[in-house]
Amino acid sequence: MISRRDFLSAGTALAGLLAASGTGLAQAIGGQLTQNDLLKFGRIGTFTILHITDIHAQLNPLYFREPSINLGVGDARGVPPHLTDIAFLNYFNIKPGTRDAYALTSEDFTALARSYGRMGGADRIATLIKAIRAERGADKVLLLDGGDGLQGSWSSLQTKGEDMVRVFAALGLDAMVGHWEFTYGAERVMAIKEKAPFAFLAQNIRSVEWQEPVFDAVKTFEKGGAKIAVIGQAFPRTPISNPRWMIPDWEFGIREEEMQKQVDAARAGGADVVVLLSHNGFDVDRKMASRVKGIDVILTAHTHDALPAATEVGRTLLIATGSHGKFLSRLDLDVQDKKVTGYRFQLIPVFSDVIAPDPEMAKLVADIRAPYAKDLAREVGRAESLLYRRGNFNGTFDDMICDALLKERDAEIALSPGFRWGGTLLPGDPITFETISNATAITYPACYRNTMTGKQLKDILEDVADNIFHPDPYFQGGGDMVRVGGVGYAIDVSKGVGQRISDLTFLKTGKPLEADKTYTVAGWASVAQNVEGPPIWEVVERYVAGAKTVKITPNASVKVTGA
Amino acid sequence: MTLHVDAPLFATRRRALQLAGVAALAAVLAPRMSLATEAQVAEEMKKLFGSKAMDEGKVKLDVPEIAENGLVVPINIDVDSPMTDADFVKSVHVFADGNPLPQVVTYHFTPESGKASASTRMRLAQTQNVIAVAEMSSGALFSTRAQVKVTIGGCGG
Numbered sequence: 001m002i003s004r005r006d007f008l009s010a011g012t013a014l015a016g017l018l019a020a021s022g023t024g025l026a027q028a029i030g031g032q033l034t035q036n037d038l039l040k041f042g043r044i045g046t047f048t049i050l051h052i053t054d055i056h057a058q059l060n061p062l063y064f065r066e067p068s069i070n071l072g073v074g075d076a077r078g079v080p081p082h083l084t085d086i087a088f089l090n091y092f093n094i095k096p097g098t099r100d101a102y103a104l105t106s107e108d109f110t111a112l113a114r115s116y117g118r119m120g121g122a123d124r125i126a127t128l129i130k131a132i133r134a135e136r137g138a139d140k141v142l143l144l145d146g147g148d149g150l151q152g153s154w155s156s157l158q159t160k161g162e163d164m165v166r167v168f169a170a171l172g173l174d175a176m177v178g179h180w181e182f183t184y185g186a187e188r189v190m191a192i193k194e195k196a197p198f199a200f201l202a203q204n205i206r207s208v209e210w211q212e213p214v215f216d217a218v219k220t221f222e223k224g225g226a227k228i229a230v231i232g233q234a235f236p237r238t239p240i241s242n243p244r245w246m247i248p249d250w251e252f253g254i255r256e257e258e259m260q261k262q263v264d265a266a267r268a269g270g271a272d273v274v275v276l277l278s279h280n281g282f283d284v285d286r287k288m289a290s291r292v293k294g295i296d297v298i299l300t301a302h303t304h305d306a307l308p309a310a311t312e313v314g315r316t317l318l319i320a321t322g323s324h325g326k327f328l329s330r331l332d333l334d335v336q337d338k339k340v341t342g343y344r345f346q347l348i349p350v351f352s353d354v355i356a357p358d359p360e361m362a363k364l365v366a367d368i369r370a371p372y373a374k375d376l377a378r379e380v381g382r383a384e385s386l387l388y389r390r391g392n393f394n395g396t397f398d399d400m401i402c403d404a405l406l407k408e409r410d411a412e413i414a415l416s417p418g419f420r421w422g423g424t425l426l427p428g429d430p431i432t433f434e435t436i437s438n439a440t441a442i443t444y445p446a447c448y449r450n451t452m453t454g455k456q457l458k459d460i461l462e463d464v465a466d467n468i469f470h471p472d473p474y475f476q477g478g479g480d481m482v483r484v485g486g487v488g489y490a491i492d493v494s495k496g497v498g499q500r501i502s503d504l505t506f507l508k509t510g511k512p513l514e515a516d517k518t519y520t521v522a523g524w525a526s527v528a529q530n531v532e533g534p535p536i537w538e539v540v541e542r543y544v545a546g547a548k549t550v551k552i553t554p555n556a557s558v559k560v561t562g563a
Numbered sequence: 564m565t566l567h568v569d570a571p572l573f574a575t576r577r578r579a580l581q582l583a584g585v586a587a588l589a590a591v592l593a594p595r596m597s598l599a600t601e602a603q604v605a606e607e608m609k610k611l612f613g614s615k616a617m618d619e620g621k622v623k624l625d626v627p628e629i630a631e632n633g634l635v636v637p638i639n640i641d642v643d644s645p646m647t648d649a650d651f652v653k654s655v656h657v658f659a660d661g662n663p664l665p666q667v668v669t670y671h672f673t674p675e676s677g678k679a680s681a682s683t684r685m686r687l688a689q690t691q692n693v694i695a696v697a698e699m700s701s702g703a704l705f706s707t708r709a710q711v712k713v714t715i716g717g718c719g720g
Contacts, residue, residue, distance in 0.1 A: 237629060239631040239632070240629055240631055240714060240716040241716060241717065244631060244632065251631060251637070252631065253627050253628075253631070254628065257625075417717065459715075460715060463714050463715045464715075464717075466712075466714070467714060470712075472628075474628045475628050475710075477629065477714060477716070497690065525717065526717065
């Protein structure tokens with residue numbers, strides 16, 4: 001295992017390379033990485049954009065393993081962000097074993113996580129943001145959140161996102177967009193929109209009945225003398241991916257033409273810079289950048305990609321800031337004669353061990369968590385192997401959830417949603433109630449138990465697969481593949497709808513799944529209304545408490561081809 | 564604004580939306596029957612238009628890539644035309660190649676319509692193509708198509 005000291009010096013060497021190329025992560029100069037190294041930046045611009053996104057209400061530092069499988073299809077095949085591990089490191093010229101490799105990939109994750117520690121934390125992010133505001137002057141800094149900030153933890157679920165609204169207000173957030181926020185229901189989202197001291201933007205939500213905008217599409221800011229129009233884009237597939245009955249009067253969609261109109265109107269209104277604060281997901285944003293003219297910057301979100309360089313599509317810059325508070329993006333733009341003439345970008349990794357917690361934010365976080373502290377700390381069992389979620393197919397944390405569903409709900413087959421959020425546990429880490437809730441805290445948690453035929457199951461897998469692997473990103477639904485327990489299958493991601501899944505195997509017998517035969521299936525996070533069953537966190541807690549230690553060997557029952 | 568429609572008369576856009584889905588009512592009320600195929604749509608078209616050639620362009624069909632609610636999928640149609648006595652859109656026919664009845668609705672226009680545009684909602688039972696064909700006063704035909712995906716949803720994260 002690499003020592004902490006080696007690790008830090010390796011990071012230093014890398015920093016030189018990236019500095020020369022003009023893009024990259026925050027750079028460490030000298031031996032020990034410091035907070036100041038993380039904040040070092042090239043030439044300042046006319047103004048600075050700070051971007052956070054997909055924090056999923058993680059107030060404290062945590063481990064989050066990036067995916068080892070993140071396949072791109074169509075035009076996205078084999079290009080960032082659809083590169084993992086060594087391919088990713090090679091593409092961005094990052095050495096394996098370095099702190100940047102740890103932050104950005106799953107390569108040697110356990111060892112590097114022990115060396116380099118947890119990432120994120122609202123108090124660390126606050127320190128970085130305050131320092132940049134102090135350096136630049138608050139009148140030159142715009143702070144934007146790309147959505148999925150208000151959901152994903154026990155305290156956010158209990159307060160319906162109020163905990164994170166308080167954190168964002170304390171950070172001095174200027175604007176946000178939404179996705180999981182909508183799972184608190186329309187009324188709650190409207191209350192947040194009305195009360196919050198920052199803008200909640202969405203150009204792509206209309207009332208079903210009158211087709212009228214529900215939210216402001218755009219807000220204009222003046223920073224460093226430049227006029228910046230920020231257009232918001234909610235996750236276009238929210239009513240499909242999440243329960244529509246919670247937002248029955250709203251219609252979403254990509255609404256590309258309306259986006260073009262918003263951009264044109266912003267320019268006509270005198271905007272020097274047009275920023276799209278988007279929750280489209282990276283591939284949708286890349287396509288949108290190639291079709292909608294006049295967007296200077298797209299701050300991407302949803303797909304949780306962290307990229308150490310801006311992606312240029314024509315004259316549009318795409319920024320990908322990762323998730324769970326692991327990164328803060330800083331983008332400085334030069335504006336001359338009402339045009340963007342240059343930029344410097346830095347993906348700043350929030351290494352919690354080298355950043356001093358901001359005392360005010362640390363106090364706010366402690367206050368927010370106090371009512372739940374006892375529940376959160378409750379140790380239920382222990383991880384004996386790495387437990388993670390993110391990846392196109394099964395993650396070990398999801399395998400544990402599927403095992404819990406099979407055992408506690410006495411089912412033959414388990415289905416668990418392909419969410420991309422939830423922390424990672426290292427071997428030996430306690431499984432606390434908090435770590436369980438970090439992967440399960442949703443407003444539709446009921447564990448159903450019913451029967452399905454083999455054909456129905458295949459249809460579900462095909463449908464979800466098409467949501468991920470449709471070659472046109474505008475037809476993708478988001479999320480990773482539904483996790484399956486008790487069943488193995490083969491998938492050819494290059495095939496068309498209905499043609500990808502084969503070799504469905506009922507693992508209990510090792511025999512093929514029969515199309516007409518009925519199986520008992522347990523699952524959770526159904527988008528249907530009035531689903532009955534215990535909440536998923538109870539089911540998982542019961543299972544872990546019974547098992548005491550959880551050891552998951554990587555799932556070998558899903559065979560992937562066509563990548 | 565549309566003046567004459569085979570299905571309901573849509574006086575205003577709001578009224579049109581209140582009546583949303585009426586055009587697809589036949590499909591809703593029909594007993595379970597086999598779904599149409601692309602070949603059946605071709606046959607329907609042949610009945611209406613004979614073997615006259617169809618051009619692309621002029622017709623703008625606005626449908627969601629993925630239906631949020633397959634029971635009431637919004638469609639918007641706009642046809643590029645000066646709408647003068649000499650040159651106007653006579654009618655627009657909408658087909659869906661995966662519904663029990665492939666011909667969904669026909670809109671009729673006159674030069675007095677001002678513009679050839681219409682909106683409604685339709686039921687789509689499964690992923691399929693929606694096809695719009697505009698018949699011009701000259702007899703020329705223009706068509707366009709778009710796929711609408713109907714999915715079970717869920718699992719988004």
